[in-house]
Amino acid sequence: MFKPIRFIPDDTKIKFMLLSRYGYFASGVACLAAILLFVFVGLNYGVDFKGGTVFVIRTEQVANLDELRGKINGLGFGDAELQEFGTGGHEVLIRLPAIEGGEDVQRVVQDKVKQVLGAGVEYLSIDVVGPKVSGELAQQSIMAVLIAIIGILIYIWFRFEWQFAIATVMSLLHDVLLTVGFFCLIGIDFNLQIIAAILTIVGYSLNDTVVVFDRIREYLRKYKQLPLADLIDVSINSVLPRTLLTAVTTLLALIALYIFGGEVLKGFTLAMIWGIFVATYSSIFSAASLLALLGVNRDAIQIQPSGSKAAAARP
Missing domain, CATH: 3.30.70.3400 (Alpha-Beta Plaits)
Structure with a gap:
């Protein structure tokens, strides 16, 4: 019998909450840089938005x-x-x-x-x-992203609690902002394909964040006296193999698509590659650490029915 290969140990004990203070600083600087790039450099809009x-x-x-x-x-x-x-x-x-x-x-x-x-x-x-049609496309694209984020806010609010919802949406806005700033920096055409990539990144980041939050909620019931920061560390460490392996396998497919997919797909795949890095970082450092700042109502968590365990959350 062959033993499964473990690229990432199952018993990691990384102090993510201790590292999050540096994550706040890095995310703040990156978001500020993205805003400045958007204001002073701007996006290189493609035909879809310029006509x-x-x-x-x-x-x-x-x-x-x-x-x-x-x-x-x-x-x-x-x-x-x-x-x-x-x-x-x-x-x-x-x-x-x-x-x-x-x-x-x-x-x-x-x-x-x-x-x-x-x-x-x-x-x-x-x-x-014409400019009128391209302007309408730009408005519809912005609305698509906003509606997606608002829908996610409502879903997470009902699925978890409002603290989880706020942390999730702030993390998603962080991912979108850094992706926009990245395209301002590199100057590649920003078109409808990139909007599709941003929506895909939002979905990927949401999936990673929900996996972490589901494990946090499970452990809130299991470890009732464990301090929240320590509980979040345990939760993230428990899903870390799943998170990193998902990111690596997705990146392998995207890199192949970037190399062999032709010129037309380069913008989309480049946005996705960048988005995987940003989404993985934010699900580990941003979303959970924001939840630690907002706090959670442990009593509300305890009285919720346990239901079935989230199979997707298991590494």
Whole structure:
């Protein structure tokens, strides 16, 4: 019989609450830097939010995205976004950023693109995304993130208690803010794919946080006299193997996707890779330490029915 490999010991005794004071400082500095980057540098908004011209084309041969991108970028109209559209590799979606000058300039852009792509290309559609449409997309994207966070607040409030809900939402806002600051820093196009990545990061971070909180609530019933800070340390240590192994396996898949997934997916996967680091950090240091600051009503925890143990919380 082979013994299972333990990359992380089951009996770790890391003093997370003692380290959390440094975590507060690091998170505060990082959040402040993210806000300053957003205010003074800003996001590099993509076509989805700035407007521009969108082509859908069909090629006779299987499309070579790198070759097409090189031809279009050579026109000097800005960085083009290309992705395969449909199946078979013959249909391509091309996004070009908006250029000032009205309809006449947009018509020139379209003519130049057609000229550089040459014969053998069928244009299935050509659409101009105006500032009004892109503005609506930006508003809807912000609303999607806010609605998700508000829904999480309500769910955690009913699932646990208000202290758990506040700690969870503050941790999620921390993750979103650091992700936005990261994209301000690196300057990659911020588009709807990144919004999708942020919502995915919120879900991942929530899952990690709920696992920790479920174990804390379980131990609040089990160790009634243990000080809250020590109980949180025991809880985090007990789920640490599960948390880190989940993060590592997810990162392996994302790194492979970043390397082999093509240019179109690089922004999404980069956001997810950064988000996994941030979400893992926040679930260990931010959420639980905020709960320690807010305190919990042990009497309310004790009178709740035990129910079934959270299987997902076991390492």
